[in-house]
Amino acid sequence: MAQQRRAGLTWVELFIVIGILTLMMALLLPMVQNAREQARKASWKNYLKSIGLALHNYHDTYRFFPPGGIIREDDVAMHGWLMMIMPYLDANPLSVMIDYDQPWGHPANIPVFKRSIPYYMIPDVDLGLTSAGHGLTQVLGNPNLMHRNSSVRLRELKGGAAHNWFAGEIAGNYQPWGYPFNWRPLGTKLCDGPESFGHSAWDGGHLLLVDGRVSFFSDETSPEILRRLANAPPVATRDQTAVPDKTFQIGNFYWDRFELQSDPQGKNKYLVQVLHNPTGTPLQINVHVTKRFTPEELTYHKTSIEVLHLLSQITPSTDVASTLKATTLAEATSPAQFAANVKTLESLQKQLLKK
Known part of the structure; x- marks a missing residue:
């Protein structure tokens, strides 16, 4: 009489199936992670494009780009460019909540500046707050175009909009988005320490160009290319771009x-x-x-x-x-x-x- 076949898997067959599934997961996981990272980069590029559009809409309204920061004659820092473009970022309620007679760090303005603004942070990055309770930005601007009480007009860009930059993500030493000194020199290398631009996880960084494009630059980009962008006219003076010697405690x-x-x-x-x-x-x-x-x-x-x-x-x-x-x-x-x-x-x- 023929022997009846036993139903189910043997232990050997089960281990083989588990091994195959584990191998498939190991092969698929990097692909999934890469897809998520590409989606983050795409979302971030869209945020930067929105900032560029807001800057141009501000220019259309006032005939110049926003000041990097409004600094009074008594050297009190009032408000910065990231606040001034709020009405053009679908965030007008925040702009009407500000007490413009008070400096940005006054307790009266805490309800606004304690917030985290998606446009100013790489998606899925949570850096916390400053020790004063302020929300942060990973975006800093071009000091030649946005500095102390600046009013730079588009026609002053002698090299053309395609060869000048507005802003980009920074590699460290993050600042509150309401801070009236949110600009930084571009430098000649990305991802080169906390005072540089770029995002180390991406081995490079994005720059928002004045013509509205957002371009990715590798951390291997030639220093000469970055130098040309950094020195594209108009070039501000050292006094115009001076910032306080301050590092914010974050946590x-x-x-x-x-x-x-x-x-x-x-x-x-x-x-x-x-x-x-x-x-x-x-x-x-x-x-x-x-x-x-x-x-x-x-x-x-x-x-x-x-x-x-x-x-x-x-x-x-x-x-x-x-x-x-x-x-x-x-x-x-x-x-x-x-x-x-x-x-x-x-x-x-x-x-x-x-x-």
Whole structure:
């Protein structure tokens, strides 16, 4: 009588199948990773193209490219070019939230500058925040075109738009995107340390050219080619392109926020934003007021833009009760609510890391 065949796989056959699947995964994984990296590069190129379009739209409006930074006569740095092109990057709500009478780093402008802007960061890269709670940029500009109080016009580019550059991604020493000194000399080699341009994972970097193209340059690009781009006229003076000697501390700093007690039927609500260091210790406490939207207003995005107005920054020496009494919060709360708010803020205040 013929022997009945056993159903299923033997251990040897199972190991062979597993080996084949493992080999296929090993062969496919680099292809998948390469496809993802190419998609990241394509998205990043589109971001840079959007920045280029925004710069030209700014030029169409004002007849010159945005200043690299607005620096007052008393040397107070106000706002930079990455902020000025916001209305042309589908980010106009941010531009209307800025207090332009205050410098970029003032607590009143924290609600805007704490944000991370996708256009200014390579996709899927999270560098964290600065120790002051500011969002970062991996894009810096051409100091010959955008520097202190500059107003360079397109017709001043003697070598033509195709032979000059606007901006590119940097290799390190990242800065807040709101910083009014977001420019850097191109240099003659990419991916050559934290003060250079490029992205080391790509063995090179992208440059946004003034004609709107985004070109990739290898880290093996001839120094002469980069030198020609760097020196394309107009060439700014050393005084025009001078920047503070400052390096920003970057890490897993994070913001937390909560609402203070107040009349739920009142026209305003009161919010506290707290910056923490990576260990969770509070570094900043800012009290803001904003409009309380009705359910109907919340259904329309354009009418429900949350604009925060600074009431107070709580420091280790702040008299919390007296400070809050001098604001509209005192009128918007019952005595019990006011007392509870003071207690909450004083508790946070005791945890503040003293500088």
